[in-house]
Amino acid sequence: MSTDPIRSLLDTVLDGLTLPYDAPDYDRRILDRVALARTVARAALDEDPADLGWNVDYLRQKLAAEQTAADARERNRCRRCRTRFALDDTRFDGHARYRDTPWCRRCVDNCHEGSPEHVCPICDPARYGGEPR
Numbered sequence: 504m505s506t507d508p509i510r511s512l513l514d515t516v517l518d519g520l521t522l523p524y525d526a527p528d529y530d531r532r533i534l535d536r537v538a539l540a541r542t543v544a545r546a547a548l549d550e551d552p553a554d555l556g557w558n559v560d561y562l563r564q565k566l567a568a569e570q571t572a573a574d575a576r577e578r579n580r581c582r583r584c585r586t587r588f589a590l591d592d593t594r595f596d597g598h599a600r601y602r603d604t605p606w607c608r609r610c611v612d613n614c615h616e617g618s619p620e621h622v623c624p625i626c627d628p629a630r631y632g633g634e635p636r
């Protein structure tokens with residue numbers, strides 16, 4: 504990382520505005536990140552350049568927190584239908600997590616009713632790049 508505070512800030516803003524295009528929730532996340540970057544850039548304009556370190560640290564922390572929250576959301580929803588797991592919806596076709604899988608009970612139930620030719624990551628993980636993580 505650059506020691507020039509303005510370059511550091513630009514680096515961090517760029518990091519903030521960069522997400523893989525295939526990231527889940529890309530649209531929503533990029534909007535959140537734009538808002539963060541804008542807030543910090545605006546505050547930085549009022550700052551003495553020598554004091555920009557604080558703005559850089561603040562933005563880095565916010566971006567890290569945003570990433571952590573995004574990871575947590577991903578872990579807490581069905582990888583197939585994207586619905587959040589509802590812990591108490593334990594009907595056979597409910598939205599609770601099915602055992603230790605990344606899928607909800609409803610998706611697993613639908614799959615098991617599929618025709619014999621049916622294949623998908625739920626029914627046949629090996630075919631889709633091995634065990635689910």
Ligand SMILES: [Zn+2]
Binds near residue numbers: 584585609
């Ligand atoms: Zn599902």
Ligand SMILES: [Zn+2]
Binds near residue numbers: 613617622623624
């Ligand atoms: Zn299936």
